[in-house]
Amino acid sequence: MNSQNEYSNIVDLKAEQNILEESNQQTETLRIPSSNDLHYERPNLAEIPLLVNELLSDDPQMRACITERLVSIAFQDEDCENSSNDLCLSPLIAMLKSTDEVKSQMGFDGLSIIVRKSDKFRQTLIRNGFLEIARLELTDECRPEHVHSNILGIIIDLITNGCNVFEMSGLLPIMCKLGSDKDEKKKKISMKAKIIETLLTCQGVISPCSIDEMQELKKQNDQKTKKIEELKRSKEEIIKFNEQKTKENEELKKQIEQLKTGKEELKMNKEQEKQILITEIMKSQIPIQALDKIREDLMIPIIGTEEEKNKII
Structure with a gap:
């Protein structure tokens, strides 16, 4: 019995590692803006609505370029005192929630880069209600599994890049529920939820129901x-x-x-x-x-x- 438990724990750890590595690899589908790009190409806020419209294109290559451009604008305007960061994040969040798996993946890739590279955008994302959006999406059983998976991936990025985990206490009951799902088709979602649950509880986060x-x-x-x-x-x-x-x-x-x-x-x-x-x-x-x-x-x-x-x- 002990050997079976140890084998199960090893399998779970390997699965968690694979999920994190996969999350990191997915972000490589977008090009992170270089310092030269930031220096010579200034953001044009009027360009953002046009870029959002072009995200509706059926051309995957076009969507990838648009997403990359939004990420570029976000990093260029990071230190400016204006709302371009909000304008850049909104279309990426909309893409993340898309029922189109490819669009959702592109939104995830863009948000993941921004979250991992910019503390300011991490705070902006949380301040603009991303955690509440995540709660609503994850509790909606009618939403596609890829949306749930990508949202969980962004939450992992937020936690592992220094966000205040205590702001996420409301998500803990949801993670417990998702993590206990035995459906093989949702194994990836279940594993990500377990990772988030572990990351939160290890840092002393207690859910409201736990209180x-x-x-x-x-x-x-x-x-x-x-x-x-x-x-x-x-x-x-x-x-x-x-x-x-x-x-x-x-x-x-x-x-x-x-x-x-x-x-x-x-x-x-x-x-x-x-x-x-x-x-x-x-x-x-x-x-x-x-x-x-x-x-x-x-x-x-x-x-x-x-x-x-x-x-x-």
Whole structure:
């Protein structure tokens, strides 16, 4: 059984590693803008709506070029105080949610590059409600599996590149649910959800439901502690009562011993008195010889007249 568990853990770890490597490889389908591109080609905000329209093209090569251009604009304007970052992120998020798997993949690739390379865009993505979008998409069972998979990939990028994980506590119950799905067709989604769940919990993130459960457990623990204290007091009272009873029994036993001793002494005194009485009686009795002499004298015939005999009798 242990060997089977170890084999299962090794398989899971390899699967997680493959997913992360695959996520990294997918981003290589887009060219990351070089420093020379950023220096010589300034962003044109008016160009963004046109680029968004061109994303609807059925030409994969065209979509790849447009996505690359959006990523380029985003990096060029990263330090500027304007909303071009929002304009660049919105079409990429829309592509990420597309039911067209290729479009969704292109959106993922573009967002992944931006998230991995720019802290400012990571914060902007979260500030613009990406986590709420992710929550809604991931809880919608009618959405395509590739959308769920790509969204989970962006969340992994956000976590592994230093975003505040505690802002993602609301996603933890969803990750638990997705991670427990045994459907083989959703194995990739399940594995990514498990990775996110592990990354969050390892850093101390607790889901809202977990907080409620902890409060309930604390309440139950307090009740159990109170009950234990009551039982402890009852036990102490019982021990005290038993000690009192033991003391009383010892006292009663002592009194019984005293009564028994007194009875023995009384019996001895009576025996002594009896012996004394017998001795006194023996002392007060007439000797047998004297009684014999009296008997002999009484047997001598009486001499005299009848009147004198009667007087003697």
